[in-house]
């Protein structure tokens with residue numbers, strides 16, 4: 001990038017330089033050398049068994065670190081084309097227009113669009129430093145009789161907050177008591193900066209009505225459009241009975257074959273380790289720059305994921321955004337991540353797309369824009 005380019009902290013995509021072209025070429029060669037035409041056929045409804053077995057083994061290895069996670073079995077996995085598609089499919093199969101669902105407040109703004117597509121009524125459950133507040137969840141379960149809870153338990157988008165182990169158990173118990181399906185969007189579960197988050201919800205006891213959604217978008221490349229749903233086979237059957245799957249066959253068999261080779265060759269593992277180092281450096285640099293340039297900014301340094309959630313007391317994020325655009329920097333205002341008029345003084349900054357120098361420059365521009373906003377207010 002050049003210094004005249006706008007730095008878009010709203011961009012939640014990896015930098016092009018982090019996308020593993022060479023590794024995927026090696027994996028694709030390895031996969032195609034097997035000359036197995038079956039991978040080019042319509043796929044099996046839940047996805048190809050060899051891919052799901054390899055994925056189950058990979059997840060078991062990566063989920064094993066935290067105490068309390070049970071092993072993953074291939075029969076508990078369904079191949080998807082990523083978490084967005086999985087979420088849409090789950091809404092199709094488990095909800096009806098007009099149903100109420102619960103989400104964290106704030107939550108991933110594009111998930112809100114999926115819910116809108118399905119005519120769902122969305123109610124937010126407030127969070128604190130440990131994630132969703134159990135008292136507020138309990139209240140919402142009783143008051144709204146939702147059909148589903150959507151949660152991003154690890155390194156949440158937009159806040160970076162991780163639901164604590166105790167709360168994971170409490171959330172599952174509360175939803176089980178109300179027979180509410182838990183949909184855990186775990187797109188950042190494997191993207192920690194050194195300390196693994198508590199176990200994936202689908203690996204915990206009391207998980208009878210939990211679907212955990214995983215994706216290769218953040219741990220490999222979003223353009224692959226490949227992910228998985230992890231849950232009880234009876235729940236997965238409801239997903240595979242969808243017209244989409246019945247007509248089109250299992251989702252994305254060819255890419256899942258390439259991914260199987262990537263995993264088998266150890267290239268997913270090595271790529272993930274290096275991504276974590278890069279993102280940890282970038283997150284650290286962004287937080288340092290914020291502390292230096294905007295000392296009254298309030299945030300918690302993220303321990304994984306893509307985002308820093310920054311409150312600037314007394315400042316309207318919408319007003320700041322207008323001035324910031326002219327100063328060559330943009331971001332998503334907090335208001336985008338909620339269904340009510342809250343978080344007006346908060347911004348979401350992504351550190352995934354830019355290198356350290358660009359992140360520091362972006363914060364300098366943001367600080368200048370902030371000074372202008374404050375001067376205008378007098």
Ligand SMILES: Cc1ncc(COP(=O)(O)O)c(C=O)c1O
Pocket residue numbers: 012081082083084085108152157185187214215216217222227
């Ligand atoms: C919480 C969350 N869910 C889902 C997605 C999209 O996932 P996928 O690329 O697997 O569809 C994102 C991407 O930013 C995300 O932050």
